[in-house]
Amino acid sequence: MMPGGFSDVEPATPEVQAIADQVKPELEEKENTTYEVFEALEYRMQVVAGINYLIKVSISETEDQCVHLMVYVALPPENQEPSLTAYQLDKTKTDPLDPVA
Template sequence: MMPGGLSDTEPATPEIQKITDEVKPQFEKKTNRNCSTFQAIEYRSQVVAGINYFIKVQISEDEYAHLRVFQALPYENQGPRLDNFQTGKTRDDPLIYF
C-alpha cells in the first residue's frame, strides 16, 4: 500500500475488531445510542502520520455504520480515536474515504 492511498477492502480481522471495540463507547456517546451489536465486517486502511482505518460495522440486525478511526504511531501511546462516522449504511455500501 502506498502512503496516503487507501488499501483494498479486506475482511475484518481480530485486530480490527479490537480497534472497533475500543471506539464503541465513543460511537455510542456521539450517536446517543447503545449498540448491543458492534461487529466489524470489513475495513480499509490509509497510512498517514499513523493509520486511518475505515471500518464497516454492523450495529443492528439490518443497520451498518462506517467508522473512520485514527490510530496514532506506537510511540505516542494513544488509543484509537473515532474521527468520523456515517450511519444508515447497508451491508452492500462500499467503504470509501469520508
C-alpha cells in the first residue's frame, strides 16, 4: 500500500463488520430506512491521521443491492467512535470499491 493511498480490496473481516455495524444507525437515520441485512463483503483502507475504511455492504438477501461506506476510525488514544463520512447507494456486488467522493 502506498502512503496515503488505499489498500487493495480485501475480504471483510469481523473487525470490518463491527465497524460497519457501528455506523449502520447513522446511515439508517440519514436515509430514513431500516436495513434488515447489513453484511460487510469487502473493504479497502487508507492510513491518515487515523484510518479511512471503504466498505462494501450487502443490504439484501434476495437482490444484488449494496452500499459503499466511507468510515473514519480515529487513532486509539482519541477514544472516538467510528464516523460515517460518506456513502454511495445503488451499488451492486460487482461494482468496484472506489473512494467515495
